[in-house]
Amino acid sequence: METSMTDHWERFQELNRKISGYEEAVNLLSWDLRTGAPKKGMDTRSETLGMLSTEAFKLQTSPEMGKLLDELSKPELQELLSDLDRRMVHEARKQYELNQSVPAERFQEYTVLAAKSESMWEDAKKDNDFTGFEPFLTAIVAFKQEFIDYWGVKDTRYDTLLDMYEPDMTVKELDQVFDRLRARLVPLAQKIEESSHKPESGFLNQLFDKSQQEKFGLFILEQMGYDFEAGRLDESVHPFATGLNTGDVRITTHYLQDEVTSAVFSSLHEGGHALYEQNVAKELERTPLAGGTSMGIHESQSRLWENMIGRSRSFWKRYFRDLQQHFPEQFAQVDEHSFYLAVNRVENSLIRIEADELTYNLHIIIRYEMEKMLFNEGLEVKDLPEVWNEKYKEYLGIMPPNDSLGVLQDVHWSGGDFGYFASYSLGNMYAAQFMNTMRSEIPDMDALIEDGNLIPIKKWLTDKVYRYGKSETPAEIILRVTGEPLNPDYLAEYLENKYKEIYQLS
Amino acid sequence: METSMTDHWERFQELNRKISGYEEAVNLLSWDLRTGAPKKGMDTRSETLGMLSTEAFKLQTSPEMGKLLDELSKPELQELLSDLDRRMVHEARKQYELNQSVPAERFQEYTVLAAKSESMWEDAKKDNDFTGFEPFLTAIVAFKQEFIDYWGVKDTRYDTLLDMYEPDMTVKELDQVFDRLRARLVPLAQKIEESSHKPESGFLNQLFDKSQQEKFGLFILEQMGYDFEAGRLDESVHPFATGLNTGDVRITTHYLQDEVTSAVFSSLHEGGHALYEQNVAKELERTPLAGGTSMGIHESQSRLWENMIGRSRSFWKRYFRDLQQHFPEQFAQVDEHSFYLAVNRVENSLIRIEADELTYNLHIIIRYEMEKMLFNEGLEVKDLPEVWNEKYKEYLGIMPPNDSLGVLQDVHWSGGDFGYFASYSLGNMYAAQFMNTMRSEIPDMDALIEDGNLIPIKKWLTDKVYRYGKSETPAEIILRVTGEPLNPDYLAEYLENKYKEIYQLS
Incomplete structure (x- = not known):
């Protein structure tokens, strides 16, 4: 690999490792919530989970990631990559484009709604009340x-x-x-x-x-x-x-x-x-x-x-x-x-x-x-x-x-x-x-x-x-x-x- | 509080919450390592721990934190703060200054040495070998x-x-x-x-x-x-x-x-x-x-x-x-x-x-x-x-x-x-x-x-x-x-x- 290629690739892998690190932390925090975390810590824990997920998301959709993916997708650099490496770029690019395409504020609104909708569903199921749940589900579908x-x-x-x-x-x-x-x-x-x-x-x-x-x-x-x-x-x-x-x-x-x-x-x-x-x-x-x-x-x-x-x-x-x-x-x-x-x-x-x-x-x-x-x-x-x-x-x-x-x-x-x-x-x-x-x-x-x-x-x-x-x-x-x-x-x-x-x- | 004051204060608190979030994750990851994490995951886990600690440290010593602390330490703003709030600023400032004062690369070298030194100590204790441990301890003291x-x-x-x-x-x-x-x-x-x-x-x-x-x-x-x-x-x-x-x-x-x-x-x-x-x-x-x-x-x-x-x-x-x-x-x-x-x-x-x-x-x-x-x-x-x-x-x-x-x-x-x-x-x-x-x-x-x-x-x-x-x-x-x-x-x-x-x- 040429020097600039090596730099791009190493930085790309570094970002991937960091994203995985955040995901590992999020997964452990969630595992812990479900296997015995004390209930009085749950509210603060939820904030921490949200913060770490957001950081991972920010890295995945960062301008730096975008630029690296652009560089690594150029034919002359693709040629230097192994099949496996090309797959990595392809997969990261897919995630990047999906995440990038939704306006941040709409995604944020959706996340809030989805959390609320899940808790409304719990009640609706308990009370056999589809009508009460319907507006939330309608909004989610929209x-x-x-x-x-x-x-x-x-x-x-x-x-x-x-x-x-x-x-x-x-x-x-x-x-x-x-x-x-x-x-x-x-x-x-x-x-x-x-x-x-x-x-x-x-x-x-x-x-x-x-x-x-x-x-x-x-x-x-x-x-x-x-x-x-x-x-x-x-x-x-x-x-x-x-x-x-x-x-x-x-x-x-x-x-x-x-x-x-x-x-x-x-x-x-x-x-x-x-x-x-x-x-x-x-x-x-x-x-x-x-x-x-x-x-x-x-x-x-x-x-x-x-x-x-x-x-x-x-x-x-x-x-x-x-x-x-x-x-x-x-x-x-x-x-x-x-x-x-x-x-x-x-x-x-x-x-x-x-x-x-x-x-x-x-x-x-x-x-x-x-x-x-x-x-x-x-x-x-x-x-x-x-x-x-x-x-x-x-x-x-x-x-x-x-x-x-x-x-x-x-x-x-x-x-x-x-x-x-x-x-x-x-x-x-x-x-x-x-x-x-x-x-x-x-x-x-x-x-x-x-x-x-x-x-x-x-x-x-x-x-x-x-x-x-x-x-x-x-x-x-x-x-x-x-x-x-x-x-x-x-x-x-x-x-x-x-x-x-x-x-x-x- | 005045508007700019409120902004500074809120951003300061936001950074503190984020730092605490990282600390919570680091503490849970460490707790987990010591209470039953599977051993084959330990190397990757150590990387994740290092990454999250570094992120917390970066936030604590960030230029933004420095600027906020400067602003919040100005007499005209200090006047607007409660005693408790002033203590918060004081404590954050103390940490900021301590962390800022050590050149990053020296701190990094020290961290690597300390980890090695701890593992050398384990061997030295097992083998009753102070002489083998001495150069590491000397370097740590220096x-x-x-x-x-x-x-x-x-x-x-x-x-x-x-x-x-x-x-x-x-x-x-x-x-x-x-x-x-x-x-x-x-x-x-x-x-x-x-x-x-x-x-x-x-x-x-x-x-x-x-x-x-x-x-x-x-x-x-x-x-x-x-x-x-x-x-x-x-x-x-x-x-x-x-x-x-x-x-x-x-x-x-x-x-x-x-x-x-x-x-x-x-x-x-x-x-x-x-x-x-x-x-x-x-x-x-x-x-x-x-x-x-x-x-x-x-x-x-x-x-x-x-x-x-x-x-x-x-x-x-x-x-x-x-x-x-x-x-x-x-x-x-x-x-x-x-x-x-x-x-x-x-x-x-x-x-x-x-x-x-x-x-x-x-x-x-x-x-x-x-x-x-x-x-x-x-x-x-x-x-x-x-x-x-x-x-x-x-x-x-x-x-x-x-x-x-x-x-x-x-x-x-x-x-x-x-x-x-x-x-x-x-x-x-x-x-x-x-x-x-x-x-x-x-x-x-x-x-x-x-x-x-x-x-x-x-x-x-x-x-x-x-x-x-x-x-x-x-x-x-x-x-x-x-x-x-x-x-x-x-x-x-x-x-x-x-x-x-x-x-x-x-």
């Missing part, structure tokens, strides 16, 4: 419509929002993918509904000592290859994973006294997110390419570990005896196969976060279709409850008795996170597609799982997905790893096979 | 000598260092105070050494379940009035207290399996520090006057709670039965008076941090005298071990068998903290003087303690000391509260009375 113009309209207005969470994903592609998925899942869910074979699951609800639950969770995380020297497990109301840096990726879980699987599957889920972040290549740390490449790929890892490994027959063939050892009385009369069936029961239910592996996708498709209607087809906020209820009737055969159990159930919209929901089902589809390839490349996978040898799975995922961080887009990763673009048939097939057997469908 | 010139020489060169930890404290005053103290404590320690009454203390060393120790510690902290909604108790190798903000003051302790009092007294000690920080007036939060006024006053609070309350006869008259309930087997044969005697045994020992209430001060006086010799009287670093050993022989009647148990025992000098040690004994003297006044204003204090009613003590200290934060100097506080300047006789008298009885001295 802001997002305005921001779409600043950010630039892609194929459709809603495409711009999708791209925020899943780079390069389009309405056109998702429509096709979700259509194909829905066409297979709706009839499958109906058949299951009609089946006379319903797994027994009452034994999951007994009293389970918390410290024994914790021990079992730690054991399972260790089995997955979660590195406790680069992370820790804590408790919080809602489980989450947070990556402070590659060497510090923390997860939390939540223990229910009267239900044993909630903490187990949330540990597998957050553990999947954490494995991804712990195994991003060290050279990407503190660069714009650190962390997972998209919400969808991230969810693919949490769901692969939670569901495709964690709810598999092989998994419980191996690990049910460990669970039994932790809870000998509770499971004295239960065998591994009954347990496997119990954790795979399907129910058409109202609440997304309590949904099983199959119907979960229908909950997501409903939200995706409604978001599209809001941003592309002129659906008004006031009509959301009606549309919601119709779609639940149509896809899941059930009707929410009120809005709290319907359109008000999720926090996402209140905070402006339109475009996010699709990630969850994308995650399921990516996961099934990865699994299909993994099975052909590790033919004895079920035997490995039954042996309690999960490390080859972690290693395969690290080699194929984790280590790349953001250096490839979701589409590039899925194509490189599986040899074809996103294909929803793998998920449909996986679910059909699994449930045909469990529910003895024809 | 840096401090250079800094004294930047900071400005007060009465003597060492006065400048003392002032860093105990504002306005002088060699002249400390010499007098320590002379008077030593003159009474050395003979007292000798009499005790010669006494035939030695309290039995073997029962303190048994096996003590950690979770029972924790429960008892939490109970005692609650009794002191430590607010668990504004703090939390964790574990770390070395106990400490850290104030993130008034509503979040955390403490840690360390549990020994085979000794029960270590965790109890460290909880009382750190709890004392924390009570101080939790009860600084809310209006001082995020200003230059937040937190304790000096290390000496801070130590007075930890030691008052640990020793003067926590090792008193009344305290164990009340709380021994609770301790017994937590450890019924271990203390089946022990009564409260034997326990009281056991936690007050005196021994001329080599190690400061293991010393009793009495000889602790002699350990400090030795260090104070040696620091003075180093900075004011030309003592060379190479001669430290010899002087150290002579003084231990003279004041404590014992001779360190090697430097690890002698001159190498403390971390302070390796990191350049010369002038700090005096705070510990100042804390003891302030505490005894506060206690003397408190006893005259709360005449039934012993009865209150025996009743388990410690809250009036906390309230008195809050009213008299805690709420003032840094808005008064140590000398102002001690004079206002007790009606006289620092007087070492209160500590001497307290110790003489206490040990005369325990050791049945003539």
Whole structure:
């Protein structure tokens, strides 16, 4: 590299490290708030969080960053950069342009509104009061419509929002993918509904000592290859994973006294997110390419570990005896196969976060279709409850008795996170597609799982997905790893096979 | 206030809040490192800590801060400020001038050296190798000598260092105070050494379940009035207290399996520090006057709670039965008076941090005298071990068998903290003087303690000391509260009375 090139590059990396430093601090301050910070310090803490986030934002959108990106984007300098370095510039430029495009005062107003709207949503959900919440949600949607113009309209207005969470994903592609998925899942869910074979699951609800639950969770995380020297497990109301840096990726879980699987599957889920972040290549740390490449790929890892490994027959063939050892009385009369069936029961239910592996996708498709209607087809906020209820009737055969159990159930919209929901089902589809390839490349996978040898799975995922961080887009990763673009048939097939057997469908 | 005044003042407060925000983040990141951060994240974490500290330092020494302080120090503006506001300006100005005076590159070099020196000290202590450590310590002393010139020489060169930890404290005053103290404590320690009454203390060393120790510690902290909604108790190798903000003051302790009092007294000690920080007036939060006024006053609070309350006869008259309930087997044969005697045994020992209430001060006086010799009287670093050993022989009647148990025992000098040690004994003297006044204003204090009613003590200290934060100097506080300047006789008298009885001295 020439001298001026080296200077630009070094300064660029220095700014990136500083931005990452702020992000690490913000993430730790937030983690701490959710895992046990004393409540009287919360107001001051919120100010500190706001200040540090603002500093990171200022650096990302600083004139100096703009100038560096201009310089580093010049063809004669691009030529001197490695592929990876060019990606870094590209990613930083994308963030810079997005952040730059919104007038600072509008963004500030939006932030204030979003915070208020989230707290109004909490009340509205509690009081079953969509009407009270409606003006806030309307204002949030209007802001997002305005921001779409600043950010630039892609194929459709809603495409711009999708791209925020899943780079390069389009309405056109998702429509096709979700259509194909829905066409297979709706009839499958109906058949299951009609089946006379319903797994027994009452034994999951007994009293389970918390410290024994914790021990079992730690054991399972260790089995997955979660590195406790680069992370820790804590408790919080809602489980989450947070990556402070590659060497510090923390997860939390939540223990229910009267239900044993909630903490187990949330540990597998957050553990999947954490494995991804712990195994991003060290050279990407503190660069714009650190962390997972998209919400969808991230969810693919949490769901692969939670569901495709964690709810598999092989998994419980191996690990049910460990669970039994932790809870000998509770499971004295239960065998591994009954347990496997119990954790795979399907129910058409109202609440997304309590949904099983199959119907979960229908909950997501409903939200995706409604978001599209809001941003592309002129659906008004006031009509959301009606549309919601119709779609639940149509896809899941059930009707929410009120809005709290319907359109008000999720926090996402209140905070402006339109475009996010699709990630969850994308995650399921990516996961099934990865699994299909993994099975052909590790033919004895079920035997490995039954042996309690999960490390080859972690290693395969690290080699194929984790280590790349953001250096490839979701589409590039899925194509490189599986040899074809996103294909929803793998998920449909996986679910059909699994449930045909469990529910003895024809 | 006039408009420009208001603008200056508001911007000044804004900068202070931002500096406090950085400090809160730095303190949380450090707390986290010491209470369980995963080790693979430590290198990156250190970078982040360095970055955030630098940002705080930059703000404190920024040209904008300099200009604001100039403006706010003008007589016509000072007139418009309240007393408290003027103190804020004064305190910020003091920090600004100190930080400004050292050339940035020299400070940077010093920081690097100090970090290296601390790690060299660790090795030297382990290997009993003063000679290997000597060049680093010599370089640290040379840096401090250079800094004294930047900071400005007060009465003597060492006065400048003392002032860093105990504002306005002088060699002249400390010499007098320590002379008077030593003159009474050395003979007292000798009499005790010669006494035939030695309290039995073997029962303190048994096996003590950690979770029972924790429960008892939490109970005692609650009794002191430590607010668990504004703090939390964790574990770390070395106990400490850290104030993130008034509503979040955390403490840690360390549990020994085979000794029960270590965790109890460290909880009382750190709890004392924390009570101080939790009860600084809310209006001082995020200003230059937040937190304790000096290390000496801070130590007075930890030691008052640990020793003067926590090792008193009344305290164990009340709380021994609770301790017994937590450890019924271990203390089946022990009564409260034997326990009281056991936690007050005196021994001329080599190690400061293991010393009793009495000889602790002699350990400090030795260090104070040696620091003075180093900075004011030309003592060379190479001669430290010899002087150290002579003084231990003279004041404590014992001779360190090697430097690890002698001159190498403390971390302070390796990191350049010369002038700090005096705070510990100042804390003891302030505490005894506060206690003397408190006893005259709360005449039934012993009865209150025996009743388990410690809250009036906390309230008195809050009213008299805690709420003032840094808005008064140590000398102002001690004079206002007790009606006289620092007087070492209160500590001497307290110790003489206490040990005369325990050791049945003539």
